[in-house]
Structures are given as structure tokens and as C-alpha cells.
Amino acid sequence: MRHHIHHLAHKPSANLIMTPPFILVFLLLTQVITATTAGQRYANITRGTTLTAQGSPSSWLSPSGDFALGFYPLDSDTSLFLLAVWYDSTSPKAVVWSANRDAPVAAGSTLQLTSDGRLSLKDQDGKQVWNAGAANASFAALLDTGNLVLAASSSNFLWQSFDFPTDTLLPGQVLTQGSSLRSQLTDSDTSDGRFQLVAQTDGNLVLYPLALPTGNQYVAYWSTGTTGSGNQLVYNETGSLYYAVSNGTIVGISPTSTYSTGNFYQRARLDPDGVFRQYIYPKNGTAGGSLRKTWNAVAKVPLDICRDLVVENVGSGVCGFNSYCSSDGDQTRINCMCPPQYSFIDPDKKYKGCKQDFLQICEGYNPGEFELIPVDNVDWPYYDYEYYTNVDQDRCAQYCLEDCFCVVAIFWSNDGGCWKKRQPLAHGRMGSYVDRRALIKVSKSNASLTLPPGPVTTITKKQRTPMNRVGSALLWCSGFLNLILVALMSVTVLGHRRKRGQMLQRQTSMSVVNLRVFSYQELEEATNGFKDELGRGAFGVVYKGVLASNIRTDIAVKRLDRLLHLDNDKEFTNEVRSIGQTHHKNLVKLIGYCDEGSHRLLVYEYMSNGALTGFLFGDVKLQWEQRVQIILGIARGLLYLHEECSTPIVHCDIKPQNVLLDDKFVARISDFGLAKLLKSDHTRTITGIRGTRGYVAPEWFKSMAITKKVDVYSFGVMMLEIICCRKNLETEIGEVEEEEPVLVYWAYDCYKDGRLDLLMKNDEEAMSDSSRVGRFVTVAIWCIQEDPSLRPSMHMVTQMLEGAVPVPMPPDISSSASSR
Ligand SMILES: *[C@@H]1O[C@H](CO)[C@@H](O)[C@H](O)[C@H]1NC(C)=O
Ligand SMILES: *[C@@H]1O[C@H](CO)[C@@H](O)[C@H](O)[C@H]1NC(C)=O
Ligand SMILES: *[C@@H]1O[C@H](CO)[C@@H](O)[C@H](O)[C@H]1NC(C)=O
Numbered sequence: 001m002r003h004h005i006h007h008l009a010h011k012p013s014a015n016l017i018m019t020p021p022f023i024l025v026f027l028l029l030t031q032v033i034t035a036t037t038a039g040q041r042y043a044n045i046t047r048g049t050t051l052t053a054q055g056s057p058s059s060w061l062s063p064s065g066d067f068a069l070g071f072y073p074l075d076s077d078t079s080l081f082l083l084a085v086w087y088d089s090t091s092p093k094a095v096v097w098s099a100n101r102d103a104p105v106a107a108g109s110t111l112q113l114t115s116d117g118r119l120s121l122k123d124q125d126g127k128q129v130w131n132a133g134a135a136n137a138s139f140a141a142l143l144d145t146g147n148l149v150l151a152a153s154s155s156n157f158l159w160q161s162f163d164f165p166t167d168t169l170l171p172g173q174v175l176t177q178g179s180s181l182r183s184q185l186t187d188s189d190t191s192d193g194r195f196q197l198v199a200q201t202d203g204n205l206v207l208y209p210l211a212l213p214t215g216n217q218y219v220a221y222w223s224t225g226t227t228g229s230g231n232q233l234v235y236n237e238t239g240s241l242y243y244a245v246s247n248g249t250i251v252g253i254s255p256t257s258t259y260s261t262g263n264f265y266q267r268a269r270l271d272p273d274g275v276f277r278q279y280i281y282p283k284n285g286t287a288g289g290s291l292r293k294t295w296n297a298v299a300k301v302p303l304d305i306c307r308d309l310v311v312e313n314v315g316s317g318v319c320g321f322n323s324y325c326s327s328d329g330d331q332t333r334i335n336c337m338c339p340p341q342y343s344f345i346d347p348d349k350k351y352k353g354c355k356q357d358f359l360q361i362c363e364g365y366n367p368g369e370f371e372l373i374p375v376d377n378v379d380w381p382y383y384d385y386e387y388y389t390n391v392d393q394d395r396c397a398q399y400c401l402e403d404c405f406c407v408v409a410i411f412w413s414n415d416g417g418c419w420k421k422r423q424p425l426a427h428g429r430m431g432s433y434v435d436r437r438a439l440i441k442v443s444k445s446n447a448s449l450t451l452p453p454g455p456v457t458t459i460t461k462k463q464r465t466p467m468n469r470v471g472s473a474l475l476w477c478s479g480f481l482n483l484i485l486v487a488l489m490s491v492t493v494l495g496h497r498r499k500r501g502q503m504l505q506r507q508t509s510m511s512v513v514n515l516r517v518f519s520y521q522e523l524e525e526a527t528n529g530f531k532d533e534l535g536r537g538a539f540g541v542v543y544k545g546v547l548a549s550n551i552r553t554d555i556a557v558k559r560l561d562r563l564l565h566l567d568n569d570k571e572f573t574n575e576v577r578s579i580g581q582t583h584h585k586n587l588v589k590l591i592g593y594c595d596e597g598s599h600r601l602l603v604y605e606y607m608s609n610g611a612l613t614g615f616l617f618g619d620v621k622l623q624w625e626q627r628v629q630i631i632l633g634i635a636r637g638l639l640y641l642h643e644e645c646s647t648p649i650v651h652c653d654i655k656p657q658n659v660l661l662d663d664k665f666v667a668r669i670s671d672f673g674l675a676k677l678l679k680s681d682h683t684r685t686i687t688g689i690r691g692t693r694g695y696v697a698p699e700w701f702k703s704m705a706i707t708k709k710v711d712v713y714s715f716g717v718m719m720l721e722i723i724c725c726r727k728n729l730e731t732e733i734g735e736v737e738e739e740e741p742v743l744v745y746w747a748y749d750c751y752k753d754g755r756l757d758l759l760m761k762n763d764e765e766a767m768s769d770s771s772r773v774g775r776f777v778t779v780a781i782w783c784i785q786e787d788p789s790l791r792p793s794m795h796m797v798t799q800m801l802e803g804a805v806p807v808p809m810p811p812d813i814s815s816s817a818s819s820r
């Protein structure tokens with residue numbers, strides 16, 4: 001638990017709805033933070049008043065205190081400041097207007113309403129950098145709407161910041177014909193960016209990509225298609241955002257104010273990724289309902305910029321050259337990714353694109369040094385230089401491999417289309433709507449050096465034999481199965497072993513290689529000599545580490561000390577590489593590994609919020625809505641492992657300890673794919689199994705076939721734990737009242753008697769969502785059926801949880817009660 005608090009202490013803006021112990025920490029922190037930038041409330045800023053960057057105060061607050069005007073330190077360099085207006089009472093704060101975003105000023109710069117009524121920004125040398133362009137103002141004021149005005153009188157404004165928007169609109173503000181918003185370059189670089197939203201004089205509202213540095217417009221990627229004079233983009237006082245056409249028509253962006261300005265702070269911003277998003281922030285905990293106390297994106301145009309921004313033969317697209325863009329249903333940002341064996345030219349400026357990490361030149365070109373990696377649902381439309389029809393994938397790959405110009409071939413299985421592409425690749429996009437497969441040329445020699453890019457499937461030519469899904473799923477579990485069976489003195493071990501050996505042969509021939517190989521020394525340095533222990537699991541100890549390069553990456557290093565004695569060195573690498581093939585946002589990503597002599601370590605991305613257990617059974621509990629999202633996330637992750645990844649994986653050890661939470665409290669399943677590496681004769685391993693008592697499906701104890709349904713069972717148990725914030729089996733006596741000893745039976749009894757209120761007592765938030773509670777509990781009861789064939793598949797589970805299909809009444813589980 002200390003670990004979590006520590007984490008929050010460094011990130012007071014963590015998206016956590018707080019429960020009491022946190023509120024205290026949080027309040028203390030907010031005070032420290034606001035003390036350094038504290039502003040004073042001003043109804044009127046009178047002539048002669050001066051504000052100094054890094055002075056005290058260095059901002060003036062609006063009468064309500066919601067907005068501040070003053071010097072806002074840059075995220076990227078806190079010694080430089082924007083003259084800006086920002087939301088001051090939110091966390092994080094949000095800049096809504098700035099005067100000098102292309103030319104930030106240093107400490108000592110001043111803002112003054114001069115004696116002749118001008119608002120003037122001077123840098124530290126006293127040179128004027130900016131002025132509002134109006135004179136004779138009797139006062140300036142930052143209104144509670146966030147509008148900075150220069151006024152002759154309280155009704156006569158000479159100048160207002162609402163007329164000179166940067167990238168943001170606020171409720172009460174309109175974008176009139178001829179004006180525009182321009183995105184900033186990146187999240188941290190405030191200079192003029194790559195996208196523009198223009199209310200054109202012809203009556204059209206248009207989003208353009210721009211060429212840098214000149215800023216000329218390329219072809220629009222979104223527009224209202226309207227004409228007429230007087231059309232304007234309106235963000236009205238009640239929070240409706242729409243384009244009002246002069247003939248009375250409205251083109252809605254977020255036209256109905258579901259979120260009132262009374263309960264929510266709001267803003268609409270043209271973000272650095274080219275998406276115009278409406279954000280809201282609940283003013284107080286209760287008004288937000290299920291929304292977290294942070295800036296939530298609730299509406300956007302275009303709906304999927306990765307799909308929509310495609311310009312023929314000019315520009316790089318949303319992401320930079322040689323990269324590709326994925327929206328993946330995420331409201332708040334798009335994701336730019338490099339192909340395998342490519343890396344960002346500048347990781348802080350991803351729009352600059354990716355470069356090859358290997359050398360491909362035509363002089364002395366030898367096709368034997370290269371291979372092609374297929375990545376599904378990726379395409380770079382246009383920029384082809386050769387096109388074939390009626391070829392198969394092998395032929396398509398061969399043509400690209402033999403051609404020293406070709407860096408990618410795009411294959412379309414429908415008609416055997418094959419497009420060859422050379423650098424730079426542009427308008428790259430990934431999504432289920434792209435029914436193409438990209439065959440990406442990489443170097444064989446440094447095959448294992450790059451980080452995993454995206455959903456890479458399997459490798460090159462011929463080798464791939466279709467595997468029986470259930471068969472290979474069984475395989476994944478077989479190590480663990482063996483373990484149990486050994487423990488139970490069963491005799492079926494040898495058969496499974498032999499079968500596994502055969503399957504491995506096949507995998508060996510597939511050289512999937514998108515993991516980074518670390519040396520032991522590198523990891524020793526990264527973890528500072530294995531000092532910071534994060535936890536201990538069935539496989540060994542996990543340490544925290546940091547990869548120091550031009551971007552700092554936190555990692556978790558798992559030191560495997562209880563491995564099966566592997567006959568063959570390649571076996572370990574093969575297992576690990578198979579894990580490296582999995583890519584899903586609800587799985588913990590494997591970054592690389594080390595296999596050096598007796599040292600075997602796995603390197604994962606670091607999950608700042610640790611295991612789910614810390615937020616279920618301790619003092620700090622997650623809110624109901626967060627728990628719902630976590631359940632859905634785990635279900636999707638498991639569905640991916642069972643049915644969507646190239647080699648199906650049965651986890652075999654689903655429990656809250658194996659679900660980690662990232663910085664956004666997204667559930668990420670860990671420790672998958674490793675079960676068969678466990679050393680079966682190790683006593684601590686046996687202890688490890690006992691530790692998961694309570695989650696283990698009954699068939700483990702009956703020498704029955706082990707299928708994906710063992711995970712469904714464990715998922716059902718865990719779901720009840722997440723719903724009720726209670727362990728299935730309490731380990732300490734006296735923790736629960738006697739009539740509710742085992743959660744699954746207690747839950748079933750409550751369900752049968754129609755008394756979910758007993759189950760959810762003390763959780764008003766969940767009870768106010770009783771229909772969902774009912775549905776979730778019913779699904780859980782389906783999952784914990786004794787007969788594996790009665791349990792639904794994870795596909796069915798996710799559909800029922802999401803409410804896409806009705807949930808029938810489950811059969812009785814009492815028979816399974818007697819059998820244990
Ligand atoms: C601000 O100043 C103007 C002009 O001096 C005055 O008319 C107005 O009442 C002042 N407003 C407040 C809230 O003090
Ligand atoms: C400011 O006021 C003075 C005196 O009333 C006037 O002469 C001058 O033109 C005004 N300046 C502007 C920019 O309005
Ligand atoms: C108003 O103009 C828009 C486009 O300019 C058009 O689609 C719409 O039909 C017009 N509505 C009326 C009522 O004329």
C-alpha cells in the first residue's frame with residue numbers, strides 16, 4: 001500500500017476518485033502546489049497593476065476562482081512561461097488561451113495594465129513581446145467565463161480574448177466567420193501545430209492538416225459542407241456545441257447539453273493530434289456520477305481521424321512518415337506507432353515519424369539478409385510504386401524481398417492484390433476497417449532488437465501450419481497441468497509432455513522476433529542492483545527498474561528462479577517470444593527478456609498502481625464504476641488470450657494478484673503464457689498453487705480435460721470479489737460473519753433469494769446501479785458452474801456483461817458445493 005501512496009504523492013492529478021486516506025494526502029499536496037502559483041481574486045485590474053512571472057502572485061484569479069490569468073510555466077521547461085488564461089481549480093489545470101505560445105518568456109517578465117490603459121507583456125529585458133492592441137481601457141478583468149476583457153466601462157469592452165482564440169473554445173464563446181483555431185504542436189510543445197479548424201467565410205466549417213513550417217493547408221479531413229454568411233461555431237452558455245447555419249439549420253458536434261455548465265467545467269479544444277474534442281470536468285464528486293474527476297473527452301470530430309485523414313500523395317497524415325495511426329476506441333488520444341525494427345526519430349515529437357533501425361541500400365543488396373513480418377489491418381494508402389493482381393501472399397512477399405527499393409508490401413487477400421511501397425511511407429493507419437495485411441521488410445540480423453510495435457502476428461513464408469486452437473490452448477496450460485497432476489500422483493504426464501514437444505517444434509520454425517534482448521548487466525544497472533522489490537509471484541521476484549535512454553521508461557523486471565529445467569536453450573526463448581506476440585490494452589506488455597547463462601529475466605512495462613488486490617481488500621476501495629470498467633477490461637483481455645491472439649493462451653492462474661492497474665486504472669492481466677515454464681519439483685511452487693485455492697476450477701481435481709473454461713471459472717470467482725470487494729475465502733478467522741464464509745456460495749444464496757442488497761450492503765453507489773449489479777452477478781454465476789461445458793465462453797461473457805445479449809437464468813451451483 002505504501003507503494004501506491006508514494007506513487008500518488010508524485011502525481012496528484014492521478015485519475016482516482018478518492019476515498020478518505022487519499023483525500024488527506026491530496027489536500028496537503030494541492031495546498032503545496034497552489035501555494036507556489038497562488039493568485040489573488042480580482043474583480044477589476046486597475047491601471048498600473050503589474051504581474052511578474054515567478055513573482056507572488058504570478059496570476060490573477062477570476063472572481064469565482066475558476067480561472068486564472070498570468071504566467072503559466074511550460075510543462076517541458078518550467079523556467080519559461082506563457083501569458084495565459086487557464087482553468088485553475090481543476091486537476092490537471094487546463095490552458096484555454098495564451099498570448100505568446102510561439103514565444104514563451106522567462107522569469108522576470110511582466111504583464112501590466114499601463115497608465116494609458118494598454119495591456120502589455122514585456123520580457124525580462126523590458127522589451128514588449130505582446131499587447132492586446134486596445135488602449136484607454138479603464139480596467140481589465142478576467143470574467144468568470146474565462147474571457148479576459150479590456151473595458152472602458154462594465155458594458156463596453158474594447159478588447160476580449162474570446163475574439164482571439166488559440167486552440168480552445170469555452171462555453172459562451174463563438175467562432176465567427178473568418179476566425180480559426182490552431183492546435184499546438186505536441187502535448188508539451190505549445191508552438192503552432194499541424195492542424196487548423198476554420199470557420200470559413202464561404203460558410204463552411206473545416207478541419208485542415210497543415211504543412212510545417214509554412215502552414216499551408218492540405219486537403220480537408222472534415223467539414224460541415226455548409227454555405228452561407230453569418231454561420232458560426234457556437235459553444236453556448238449551457239454547454240451545447242454546434243455549428244449554427246444562417247438558414248436555421250444546426251450541425252451538431254455536441255448539440256444537446258447533457259452535461260450542464262452548472263455541474264461541469266467545460267472546454268472544446270483542437271488537440272495536437274488534429275481531433276476537436278469537447279472535454280468536461282465534474283465540479284464536485286457527486287455531480288459527475290460515473291465520470292472521473294479529471295478532464296473527460298465526451299464528444300469529438302472527426303470520429304476516427306486515423307481513418308478520415310488520408311490525403312492523396314502529399315503530407316504524412318496524422319502520424320509522421322513511416323509510422324501508423326490507431327484510434328482503438330480511445331476517446332482521449334490517438335496512438336502513433338512504428339513498424340517492427342523502426343523507431344521514432346524523436347520520441348517526444350512522434351509526428352516526425354519513424355526510421356529504419358537497419359540498413360537497406362541497393363548497392364550489394366542481398367535478399368537473404370531480410371525477411372517480411374506480416375502485420376494485420378495496417379495500410380499506407382497511396383504512394384505505391386508497383387501493383388500486382390492475382391498473386392498469393394508468398395509471391396507478394398517474395399516480390400518485395402527481392403526488390404531493394406521495397407520496404408513494405410500491402411497484401412489484399414480478396415483479390416490477391418499486392419502493392420509495393422518505398423520510403424517514406426505515409427498516411428499509415430491501423431484499424432479493423434483496414435482489410436489489408438502489411439508485409440514489413442526487416443533485417444534478419446538484428447531481428448530481436450526492436451520493441452514490439454502493435455499486433456504483430458507471425459512471420460514470413462511457408463512455415464505456418466494452422467494449429468488446432470483447442471490443442472494449442474491446452475498446450476499453453478500443460479505445464480501447470482503437469483504440476484497439478486504430479487501433485488495428485490496422476491499418470492498422464494508423459495503424454496502431455498510428448499504432445500508439447502511436438503507443438504514446440506512447430507513454433508521454433510516461426511521466427512517471431514520483436515522483443516528486445518537485454519544483457520544481464522543492463523538489467524542489473526536498470527534495477528540498481530535489484531534493489532526495489534515490487535512483489536513475489538509464482539515465478540520469482542519482481543523488481544522495479546528504469547531504462548535510461550533518451551526517453552525514460554519504467555520497467556518491471558521479473559527474475560525467474562523457479563523454472564522448469566529446460567532441455568533446450570531455445571525452449572525458453574520460444575516461450576517468451578510467443579508471449580511477445582500478444583498485444584492488447586488489457587494485457588501487461590512484455591518489452592524484452594534476458595537469457596544469459598543461468599540468468600533468465602523478463603522485462604515488462606511498469607504498472608504504476610500495482611495489483612488489483614491493493615484496491616479491493618484494503619482500506620482504499622475503487623468506486624463501483626471503476627470496478628465495472630476493470631471487470632470489462634479483464635474480460636476483454638481474457639477474450640483476446642483465448643480467441644483472438646495468434647496462439648491461444650489459457651492463463652490458468654486468474655486472480656486479483658495477477659491483474660495489475662496502470663496509471664489510468666486500466667486493468668492489465670499479467671503472468672500469462674508462463675505456466676508451463678514452472679519447475680514442477682519445487683516446493684515453493686506447490687505452495688504457490690495452494691495460494692490460488694478458491695480460484696481453481698473443480699476439473700483440476702478430477703483429472704478432467706483442462707480447457708479455456710478453467711479461466712472462465714476463475715474469472716467468475718474474481719468477478720464476485722471485485723463486485724463485493726471481498727475475498728472468496730477469507731484467510732483470517734474473524735474477518736467475516738459466520739453465515740457468509742465462502743463468497744461464491746453466499747453470493748449464490750443472495751442471488752437465489754433475490755437479496756443482492758445483502759451482498760452489496762454498505763455500497764450505495766453499486767446499489768443505485770442495481771440492474772447492472774444483477775446482470776454481473778448472474779454472469780458470474782454462469783461462470784462458476786461446476787460443469788465446464790455449462791460455463792459460457794469469454795466471448796459470450798463479454799457480450800452479456802456489455803448488455804449486448806440477454807443473460808438467461810443460470811442453473812443451480814449447489815452440486816459443485818458438495819463436491820468440494
Ligand atoms: C470596475 O471598474 C469600473 C470602472 O472603474 C467600475 O465601473 C466597476 O464598477 C468596477 N467593477 C467592480 C466589480 O469593482
Ligand atoms: C485615448 O483617449 C484619448 C483622450 O480621450 C484620445 O485622444 C485617444 O485617441 C484615445 N486613444 C485610442 C486609441 O482610442
Ligand atoms: C440550410 O443549409 C444547409 C447547408 O447549407 C442545407 O443542408 C439545409 O438543407 C438548409 N436548410 C434549410 C431549411 O434551408
Ligand SMILES: *[C@@H]1O[C@H](CO)[C@@H](O)[C@H](O)[C@H]1NC(C)=O
Binds near residue numbers: 237255
Ligand atoms: C444552447 O443550445 C441548446 C441547443 O440548441 C438549447 O437548448 C439551449 O437553450 C441553448 N442555451 C442557451 C443559453 O442559449
Ligand SMILES: *[C@@H]1O[C@H](CO)[C@@H](O)[C@H](O)[C@H]1NC(C)=O
Binds near residue numbers: 262284285
Ligand atoms: C455538487 O453539485 C450539485 C449540483 O450542482 C449540488 O447540488 C451539490 O450540493 C454539490 N455538492 C457539493 C458537495 O458541493
Ligand SMILES: *[C@@H]1O[C@H](CO)[C@@H](O)[C@H](O)[C@H]1NC(C)=O
Binds near residue numbers: 357358359443446
Ligand atoms: C542493424 O544492422 C545494421 C547492419 O546490418 C546496423 O548498421 C545497425 O546499426 C543495426 N541496428 C541496431 C539497432 O543494432
